[in-house]
Amino acid sequence: MVYKKLAIATLAVLGLQMNSYATEKSHNSDKADAKTESHHAIWTYEGKTGPAHWGSLSEKYALCSTGKQQSPIDISKSTKTDLPQLEFNYNPFPLVIANNGHTIGVVTDKGGLLKIGEESYKLWQFHTHAPSEGTINGKHADMVIHFVHVNAQNKDQLKFAVVGVYLEKGKTANPLIETLWKVMPKTASEEPQKHDIQIDAKQLLPQDKNYYTFTGSLTTPPCWEGIKWMILKQPVSISAEQLAQYHALYPHNARPLQPLNGREVLSSN
Ligand SMILES: [Zn+2]
Numbered sequence: 001m002v003y004k005k006l007a008i009a010t011l012a013v014l015g016l017q018m019n020s021y022a023t024e025k026s027h028n029s030d031k032a033d034a035k036t037e038s039h040h041a042i043w044t045y046e047g048k049t050g051p052a053h054w055g056s057l058s059e060k061y062a063l064c065s066t067g068k069q070q071s072p073i074d075i076s077k078s079t080k081t082d083l084p085q086l087e088f089n090y091n092p093f094p095l096v097i098a099n100n101g102h103t104i105g106v107v108t109d110k111g112g113l114l115k116i117g118e119e120s121y122k123l124w125q126f127h128t129h130a131p132s133e134g135t136i137n138g139k140h141a142d143m144v145i146h147f148v149h150v151n152a153q154n155k156d157q158l159k160f161a162v163v164g165v166y167l168e169k170g171k172t173a174n175p176l177i178e179t180l181w182k183v184m185p186k187t188a189s190e191e192p193q194k195h196d197i198q199i200d201a202k203q204l205l206p207q208d209k210n211y212y213t214f215t216g217s218l219t220t221p222p223c224w225e226g227i228k229w230m231i232l233k234q235p236v237s238i239s240a241e242q243l244a245q246y247h248a249l250y251p252h253n254a255r256p257l258q259p260l261n262g263r264e265v266l267s268s269n
Helices: 002-014 030-034 051-057 175-183 240-249
Strands: 086-090 093-099 104-107 112-116 119-129 143-151 160-169 193-199 211-216 227-232 236-238
Touching: 093 175, 112 160, 160 240, 175 193, 175 240
Parallel strands: 160 227, 160 236
Antiparallel strands: 086 112, 093 104, 093 193, 104 119, 112 119, 119 143, 143 160, 211 227
16 A cells, blocks of 8 residues: 555645545555655745755655756756657546645546657646746746656556646637636645546647656655656747736746756757
8 A cells, every 4th residue: 555655645745636546556665655654844935945945844855955856957958869759648538626735736547648659658637837947048938837647557666757838928828728727726725626627638738749858856845856857849828818817826836947967958859
């Protein structure tokens, strides 16, 4: 049941619970067990519990300050490499949306797969930050969506792959954002809300799927590392009104940039 605890803890730290996935059973290590105590220290995006202090709020958050592969990063230098295409085999799924006090996010166990060459990952949840976490050539986007995937093949070892899609304020509103913002909970709660609506996460993806990739971390405590990050190069447009609606709840929920520490960023084109 270690896996169950790990999954629940992971979802709690990612901020979004999804119990069905957590019922999968598996074996895992003591390391995992050590990460899964039910108590979580409170953290925020500013003040005494803000990003500069995350690493000292709890022993479990130590990586936030001692880690060498932390996210987000600035991408200004990258190496063009022959990388596999990203295949988003997402399915429409029933909307379950949460406001956990850190972000607005959507959870699913029926979202379909992301395929990266031979590897496949299940879409697990996606959530939002404003401004973007991470920059390209030093420039933030207005928002970013993080699509969090977990490996579909080997459940004995949790492996995460996160795809970042930048949102820029433009002329066009995004139809899925329209749907999500209409029902997003205005106050924070542990409980995600279920709705009788099918959503298609593909509506949040740009047409061009070229990407940057690097190894990084969760951008929230406990800042676990070894996560495969992919940042799509083409942004998606949202309207000024959609951005303002998000800012009314979350004007700033982005972790500051972290040092590269010699990591290489690869580029698909
Ligand atoms: Zn995120």
